[in-house]
Amino acid sequence: MELFKYGIKQAREFIQANNEHFLALQRALVERAGTVDKKVNAYVSFSSSKLPTSLNQLSGGPLHGVPVSLKDNMCTDGWETTCASNILQGFIPPYDATVISKLKDAGAYIFAKCDMDEFAFGSSCETSCYNGRNNRKKKANASATRNPWNVDYIPGGSSGGSAACVAADEAVCSLGSDTGGSIRQPAALCGVVGLKPTYGRVSRYGLVAFGSSLDQIGPFTKTVYDNALLLQVIAGHDPKDSTSAHEPVDDYLATINKGVKDLRIGIPKEYFRFKIREDMPEKELMGNEGLDYDVELRIREAIKVYQNLGAKIVDISLPHTKYAVAVYYIIGTAEASSNLARFDGVQYGLRVYADNLREMYFKTRDEGFGDEAKRRILLGTFVLSSGYYDAYYKKAQKVRTLIKQDFDNAFQQCDVILTPTSPTPAFKIGEKLDDPISMYLSDIFTISANLAGIPALSVPCGFSKNGLPIGMQLMGKYFSEATLFQAAHTFESATDHHTKRPAL
């Protein structure tokens, strides 16, 4: 196997404190990025001169010598962090995010920083300022990240670069962030494994905030096993993040081979278009009309795989599913509008000069923010404004309670919930960019997990007729990441979807 194809497990076995091997793997990845990133555009910041030249420069640890690529919204000491926004061009953080410190303590190093939707606002990577049409310096030919399986298609988002670099084998693994599906949706669309941990499992310190009650950092990997390895390193309480959980971190690899015979897998009818099982009456079925036929077929096949492996399949209902997107676009934009107030030309990145301070704010924010960022800031400002707060923001918080209760009830009957990750495979570049609601609906199956705070993982489960990857989502109880890895690893071991790689 070529070295650049290695996941974390193989990289670890190969490096084994051998400096020649460490350098050989690094060289292979640098060459690979040089060849494929011209097409994929996953990396916004990559320079081989920034890479360590010897294993001695790294700490020893479980990831000794392993390169990790990072979504460009995680602060990296001395390394520009832009959130793919014009307003953060030139911002060089003076400190490392906690996840970066943890990676470095475990012996890993930063390989490159990845493209994303601007401030993680989007589901296609197209709102990135590295996309020519959004670039303040009018680099019209520049392109945001493309799907490695077919470069006419979007990679998903917002962590599109983090998903694409792993799928294109120009990274061993990467980190992304997920506020409404931003890890799981691109993982599904690019055919890799992506996890959004339980809210509070991974420190948000140094992650540029979008929706503070929703955001989580999580791993993108080539296998479920690798995902467990990487979460093990970045999880845990952090005194620097007051919302990080005191819950002990499980040993994720200890239970990964346990199989699924003792698991009850819930299938929520609201996530499907047709009858889930033959014995169900037609009228019971809430037709989810946005669900692509190929996606539905692959998910049904996955359910069969689990049945054959001995899992108990249970019909469940999550009755408030259809309100999730609406609730999310109130709460998420409200939180975003306050978090983005700090970008005003004074402390970070871009400043557009003006005669007085107030005018400087207005001009900096006008030139610095792209369309989708402005849309969300304005919407968030509106739902929080006097006179509308109760009708929108408070109402949405109440419906959030109902959505959370749906999961509490469902998990009385099952251990894991299985759904499609995204209602469709990757769509074409430009297809949804000017239709915000249709773009928002591509997160319809992933948003609920953020609103409830539960962990959810996307794992490859096949392909569409035109060869684009499809992912299934497994959602679990609070802090049950070990169970998700156990269920996903069992599926992966019984199938070969994860072994397929795009031809680039």
Add this chain to the structure above:
Amino acid sequence: MKFDIEALAQLARIELGHKEKERLSGDLVNILKYVEQIDELKTDAIEPTSHVLAIENVFREDEIREDSVSARKVLDVLPDSSKDGSFFRVPKVIEGIE
């Protein structure tokens, strides 16, 4: 749904061009129409969720810590600072003082 895009832009401190105002107003109207579907639900007796986990305020002593980022390092990355690099520099805030 009626709202004043100009007033919102003022609150959000964003300058918007004329065409931009029109386009964003249109988008906002559509999005608000979509999110208003939550009005179908009766929620009088439901408590709002602002945060999913039971969390408490976290306090610590206000003291200089060894792992703190130095002020120097922060000042170095500002968009603009005074010549000696020890202050944030911004345009004039108070009118009429030379």
